[in-house]
Amino acid sequence: MNKFLMSGNFIIGEAAIRAGCRFYAGYPITPQNELTEYMAEHMRRAEGGVFLQSESEVAAINMIAGASAAGARVMTSSSSPGISLKQEGISSMAACELPGVIVNIMRGGPGLGNIRPSQGDYFQATRGGGHGDYRTMVFAPATCQxxxxxxxxxxxxxxxxxxxxxxxxxxxxxxxxxPVIFKKPKPRQYPEKFMLRGAGDGKSKFIRGLLLDPIDSEEHNWKLARKYEVIVENETRHEEHLCDDADLAIVAYGTAARIAKGAIKRLQDSGMKVGLFRPITLWPFPEMKLRALSEKVKRFLVFEMSTGQMLDDVRLALQGYAQIDFHGRPGGAVPTPAELANVVARVYSKKAQTVY
Amino acid sequence: MITKVIFSGFGGQGVLMMGTSLAHSAMNQGFHVTYLPAYGAEMRGGTANCTVAVADEEIASPVASEPDYLIVMNSPSLFSFQTKVSARGTIFLNSSIISERPSRRDVAVYAVPCGEIAQDLGNTRVANVIMMGAFIKKSGIVKADTYLKSLETIMGSRKKGVAEINRKAFAAGFDFIKD
Structure with a gap:
């Protein structure tokens, strides 16, 4: 197996090309520029691959929507403010049921914010982000692998x-x-009937998100909702780390989960039984898995690089079954494991409140 | 076992390259490794730093609360980071342009005149590789030949002269530290 030492942005680009992405459009923004750079340099390796630096984020998302409708595997990427600009297009892709991958390398917000790592876009990502009744699947990786x-x-x-x-x-x-090892991608399974490639002698096909008849539109919304139910039922992913005999579990995702693992190591060394529950899919949120854990663990501390967004999902999942504390560092601040360990130790040594 | 190292200096001194080359060689020696650069609106002459973690187990946090080693190539870096170094940690400083010394008494300090040694070798740009030689001799994190091989891979093997001067620079730093 070939091991590479690559930056996260490069890894996404390489993984996408290996997975058969053949159309990428993007507009530069820190801290995801290296991904656009990588696609500019390497997309030409792939037969039929198209790299396009668009005139704006709005153009990029609509370009990938078009290429997706034509049957290509597509991706675009940006960072927080740029993702806000793409929301209309993401809503449109959800409405038209167009597959595509959107990468958000989050930075401090709101507004232009700053270019430091942050997790302030949780709500935007997991609640759909754009207008209308839709969801997007959201993956939150925590390692380069x-x-x-x-x-x-x-x-x-x-x-x-x-x-x-x-x-x-x-x-x-x-x-x-x-270090990263690229797995062998699965061959693509996407029926041609969904692609717009000219009707020829057959029946004409069309893809649209404009449904003026409210009855048609309602039916379409319920169809999407049923699809989302299937995703919620089948596709949640999470990791539990040292949860078996934990008195307290930290709930964190992505970079925050990495910091939490570092903190847990320190806490375990000083004899505190602290574990980690790490959602890998943020939508669908591993709600039932977290609730199941609350049968063993009665105290949770949500840690996010935001003022508390995933916290809502944790509350919904635990519904009063357990005590929930929160620690957040919004706006691009990145705490050290030592800082988090101090916070957790304080909560840990507090007398547990009675939970009704 | 986990070792965390912070490299810091002016942009243009090859500070990020020092981190990258350590990360590469540690990976090639079979360790788990993370490399985290400080990124931002930087420029030549501005500040640059990166954190490398090397371990024989999964690395939780790429951030270093208390680095075991600090390698500083300019004075501002020494002032920024010296308080973070763990007790009984080690600081390597580029004594050619850092006249100050750490105020702490619980760390080992190695002053390496990277600039002068580089001048003697006839290429001031290799100051960073000289420092790597000293650092790797003292820390023993990776083997010298693994490091040199990785360095050659990163720098590209097309330019024979570059590999040659880097090898010389590394050896000069390596030999500067006496057992």
Whole structure:
């Protein structure tokens, strides 16, 4: 097996090309520029591969929507403010049931914010982001190896459910280098009947998101909702780390989960039984898995590089079954494991409150 | 076992390259490794730093709360990072342009005149590789020949002269540290 030392942004690009991505459009923004750079240099390796630096983020998302409709495997990438610009197009892709991968290498917000790693786009990513009744699958990798694996998987899920899929990472994941092994991608399974490639002598096909008749539109919305139910039922992913005999579990994803693991090591060394519950899919959120864990663990601490967004999903999952504390560092601040360990130790040594 | 190292200096001194080359060689020697650069709106002459973690187990956090080693190539870096170094940690400093010394007494300090040694070798650009030679001799994180091989891979083997001067620079730094 060939091991490479690559930065997260490069890894996403390489994984996408290996997975058969043949159309990439993007517009530069820090801290995901290296991904666009990588696609510019390497897309030509792939037969029929198209790299396009668009005039704007809005153009990029609509270009990939068009290429997806024509049957290509497509990807675009940006960072927080750029992803906001893409929302209309993502909503449109969800409506038209067009597969595609959207990468968000999050930075500090709101507004232009800054270019430091952050997790402030959780709500935007998991609640659909754009207008209308839709969801996007959201993967939150925490290692460079996961970046490679989940990028490849994202294309398969996008095809399987004919929906846009988001990779939600942050500036640290994008810039960090770790050894990575690229797995063998699965051959693409996407029926030609969904592609617009000229009707020829057959019946004409069309893809549209404009459904003026409310009854048609309602039916379409319920169809999408049923699809999302299947995804919720079957596609949640998570990791449990040292949870078996834990008195307290940290709930964190992505970079925050890495920091949490470092903190847990320190806490375990000083005799505190602290574990980690790490959602890998943010939507669908591994709600039932977290609730099941609350049968063993009664205290949770949600840690996010935001003011508390995933916290809502944890509350919904635990519904009063357990005590929930929160620690957040928004706006591009990245805490050290030592800092988090101090916070957790304080919560850990507090007398547990009675939970009704 | 996990070792964390922070490299810091001016942009243009090859600080990120020092980190990359350590990360590469540690990977080639079979270790788990993470490399995290400080990125941002930087420029030549601005500040640059990176953190490398090397371990024989999965690395949780790529961030270093208390690095075991700090390698500083300019004075501002020494002031920024010296307080982070773990107790009984080690600081390597480029004494050619850093006249100050760490105020801490619980760390080992190695002053390496990278600039002067590089000048003697006839190429001031290899100051960073000289420092790597000293650092790898003292820390023993990776083997010298693994490091040199990785360095050659990163720099590209097309330019024979580059590989040659880097090897010389590494050896000069390596020999500067006496057992």
């Amino acid at each position: 996961e970046l490679a694996d989940l990028t490849m998987d994202a294309f398969d899920y996008a095809d399987k459910y004919r929906t846009p899929v988001m990779i939600l990472a942050d500036g640290m994941m994008g810039q960090m280098m770790e």
